[in-house]
Amino acid sequence: MLLNADDFREEARRLLPRFVFDYVDGAADDGDCLRRNRSDLESLTLAPRVLRDTTVIDTSIEVFGRQWRVPFGIAPTGLNGLVQPGGDAILSAAADRAGAPFALSTASNMRLEDVRAAAPGGVQWMQLYVMHREMAQRIVQRAQKAGYQALVLTVDVPVSGNRELDARNGFKMPFRPTPKLAWDLITHPRWALRAARAGAPDFANITADGADAGSASMQAALLARAMDRSLVWETLARLRDDWKGPLLLKGLLHPHDARLAVEHGVDGLIVSNHGGRQLDASPSAISALPGVVAAVQGRMPVFMDSGIRRGTHIAKAIALGATGVFVGRPVLYGLAARGAVGVDRVLGLLAEELVRTMTLLGTPRIADLRSLIDAPLNVRQ
Numbered sequence: 001m002l003l004n005a006d007d008f009r010e011e012a013r014r015l016l017p018r019f020v021f022d023y024v025d026g027a028a029d030d031g032d033c034l035r036r037n038r039s040d041l042e043s044l045t046l047a048p049r050v051l052r053d054t055t056v057i058d059t060s061i062e063v064f065g066r067q068w069r070v071p072f073g074i075a076p077t078g079l080n081g082l083v084q085p086g087g088d089a090i091l092s093a094a095a096d097r098a099g100a101p102f103a104l105s106t107a108s109n110m111r112l113e114d115v116r117a118a119a120p121g122g123v124q125w126m127q128l129y130v131m132h133r134e135m136a137q138r139i140v141q142r143a144q145k146a147g148y149q150a151l152v153l154t155v156d157v158p159v160s161g162n163r164e165l166d167a168r169n170g171f172k173m174p175f176r177p178t179p180k181l182a183w184d185l186i187t188h189p190r191w192a193l194r195a196a197r198a199g200a201p202d203f204a205n206i207t208a209d210g211a212d213a214g215s216a217s218m219q220a221a222l223l224a225r226a227m228d229r230s231l232v233w234e235t236l237a238r239l240r241d242d243w244k245g246p247l248l249l250k251g252l253l254h255p256h257d258a259r260l261a262v263e264h265g266v267d268g269l270i271v272s273n274h275g276g277r278q279l280d281a282s283p284s285a286i287s288a289l290p291g292v293v294a295a296v297q298g299r300m301p302v303f304m305d306s307g308i309r310r311g312t313h314i315a316k317a318i319a320l321g322a323t324g325v326f327v328g329r330p331v332l333y334g335l336a337a338r339g340a341v342g343v344d345r346v347l348g349l350l351a352e353e354l355v356r357t358m359t360l361l362g363t364p365r366i367a368d369l370r371s372l373i374d375a376p377l378n379v380r381q
């Protein structure tokens with residue numbers, strides 16, 4: 001039975017070729033940060049309040065003038081077409097059905113306009129990797145024109161984290177067929193058939209601005225995560241000028257950087273260690289959250305991702321001051337396991353778990369959860 005995000009992970013492990021599952025599931029170095037994300041979330045506790053009216057539970061929040069039905073969304077993840085052809089359109093539509101936002105990665109296998117069209121009424125944010133300034137500018141312009149409502153600049157990938165599983169699987173561009181890969185495909189016929197039916201373009205293109213910039217060198221640079229390392233706080237001003245809507249930074253953990261973000265006119269933060277895929281020595285995102293929230297002093301929304309697998313985890317992050325959270329791998333497990341139905345189910349499970357958690361805590365509204373942070377709870381910071 002698929003009763004939680006971990007069940008979907010096991011199903012994804014069964015159905016995906018090894019090289020795809022490892023890419024999705026894997027982390028940097030020894031996976032210390034990955035485990036810390038989870039164990040720090042698990043070790044937090046929330047003391048429930050009793051005899052409170054919880055007849056109606058309202059999980060909605062308002063962000064940048066838009067209503068979200070749930071205080072969580074889908075984090076940007078690259079190469080979703082590998083999990084299932086058209087993955088980004090499926091995820092984006094599922095997020096819209098759940099009343100949740102969807103963030104599209106620069107490393108999408110689909111053109112950003114096509115993903116936008118999959119959920120025209122939905123909340124969609126565009127994530128930006130800056131490999132080349134020109135390409136970044138083009139993506140920014142096209143995302144603006146297509147109607148993406150916010151821009152998320154990822155700042156924790158000056159260079160790729162050390163992904164040893166990917167190296168062992170030969171997962172790099174150009175992708176060379178090997179006997180190991182052939183065996184991987186033969187033993188996962190359902191995935192292989194679907195990929196064959198979708199055809200090469202789904203994999204050949206890995207940038208959200210599609211064929212326009214899809215030169216082989218650009219694609220190899222993206223997969224190698226060869227970013228423009230000269231991008232610094234001062235150059236953020238250009239981006240700030242180019243993008244007319246809310247600008248968020250994703251991948252920030254240090255309170256001092258949060259203060260710099262405020263000074264540089266950023267509109268929101270996503271406290272994140274990239275799901276443990278970058279610096280293995282990073283603190284867990286949940287342990288870094290209170291420091292960032294304190295530094296920001298309510299001047300902009302602070303989101304968090306990395307390790308969220310349960311409704312209780314969402315409640316804990318919000319109790320520690322997060323405006324909302326994002327999930328990466330869980331929805332990809334859902335996509336791998338059951339396609340659109342699987343993504344709906346994973347999002348639905350998180351929402352159901354959150355409602356039950358809020359009922360048990362005696363906190364019918366999200367704002368009530370936030371007030372828990374001031375209560376004398378055994379919340380470790």
Ligand SMILES: Cc1cc2nc3c(=O)[nH]c(=O)nc-3n(C[C@H](O)[C@H](O)[C@H](O)COP(=O)(O)O)c2cc1C
Pocket residue numbers: 023024025075076077078105106107127154250272273274275276277305306307308326327328329330
């Ligand atoms: C397969 C995969 C691909 C990712 N690709 C991107 C990306 O292209 N851009 C980005 O900003 N973050 C990327 N991330 C990081 C996620 O946005 C997010 O920070 C992370 O998955 C959260 O941790 P979780 O998977 O434990 O929920 C990726 C994560 C995964 C698992």
Ligand SMILES: CC(C)CC(=O)C(=O)O
Pocket residue numbers: 077078079107157222223225274277
């Ligand atoms: C294709 C990559 C650039 C996606 C990424 O950021 C990741 O694997 O963590």
